Amino acid sequence: MRLLPVLALLAVMTACAHRPDFGSYGQIEDPEVVIQTIRERYARVDGLVGEGKLGLDSPQGSGTLRMAVEVRKPANVYLETADIFGIARGTLATDGRRFSFYRPDENVLYTGPATAEELGRYLPIALPPDRLAAAMLGQIPLLETDQVTITLEESTDTYLLLLRKGSISQRLRVGTRDLRLISIATRGEPAIDASFEDHETLLPGLPFGTTVNLEIPRQRTKVKLRYTKITLNPETSSGDFVLEAPPGARIEGS
Numbered sequence: 001m002r003l004l005p006v007l008a009l010l011a012v013m014t015a016c017a018h019r020p021d022f023g024s025y026g027q028i029e030d031p032e033v034v035i036q037t038i039r040e041r042y043a044r045v046d047g048l049v050g051e052g053k054l055g056l057d058s059p060q061g062s063g064t065l066r067m068a069v070e071v072r073k074p075a076n077v078y079l080e081t082a083d084i085f086g087i088a089r090g091t092l093a094t095d096g097r098r099f100s101f102y103r104p105d106e107n108v109l110y111t112g113p114a115t116a117e118e119l120g121r122y123l124p125i126a127l128p129p130d131r132l133a134a135a136m137l138g139q140i141p142l143l144e145t146d147q148v149t150i151t152l153e154e155s156t157d158t159y160l161l162l163l164r165k166g167s168i169s170q171r172l173r174v175g176t177r178d179l180r181l182i183s184i185a186t187r188g189e190p191a192i193d194a195s196f197e198d199h200e201t202l203l204p205g206l207p208f209g210t211t212v213n214l215e216i217p218r219q220r221t222k223v224k225l226r227y228t229k230i231t232l233n234p235e236t237s238s239g240d241f242v243l244e245a246p247p248g249a250r251i252e253g254s
Helices: 004-016 031-044 129-136
Strands: 047-058 061-072 076-082 088-094 098-103 108-113 147-153 158-165 168-175 181-187 193-203 206-216 221-232 250-253
Touching (some): 031 147, 061 129, 076 129
Antiparallel strands (some): 061 076, 088 098, 098 108, 181 193, 193 206
16 A cells, blocks of 8 residues: 555656657657758758848847848858848858949948858858858768767657767757657867758748857857748749849949
């Protein structure tokens, strides 16, 4: 009789134990299955168009702007920003080779080669255009290595993948139900850390994080992209990523 309370407690604890949702994939023990799924999803998305908000937290300042955005791989970006009152704050366009940035308060169009250093003068993060476009699509490069382990984190319905290559390591967190990419962090080399929220199935079988949090530890900068009215793989033209000077604007650059 003295054992009954203990047995009853054990029964309750067993009944309440959390069981991960593995969806249609079932429990995965081979990390290469997850890696391959992420790579295939990267390949299925080559661009987006939409609106949203751009948040910034950096040593130079912080704040939030409204944005209209268009991205197409490998290195095409159009980004138009305005404050909460709808006043235009700046527009950047690059085709991967050259960039233009129009600053309306000065009526000046800055232009030049699309290097990370030049883009970093007008954007909160300094990246070459191909890495900028990929980051805006939520496609952080995966470490090329065969040293990969996978661990199930039952309490959060996630897999933790650890990739190693020499002194470089990368941690990925992926949802167990649909293998959505939740976060990715790299150590041992300069890289972008990212996390993803508010996933929507915008293409069949492809959960896309419509909130993209980017962090560059070495630059002590965090950027949040909150996409709304978003379309993946839209029709675009090369002219979408070339910015012409408005009438009367001064042009600076080479």
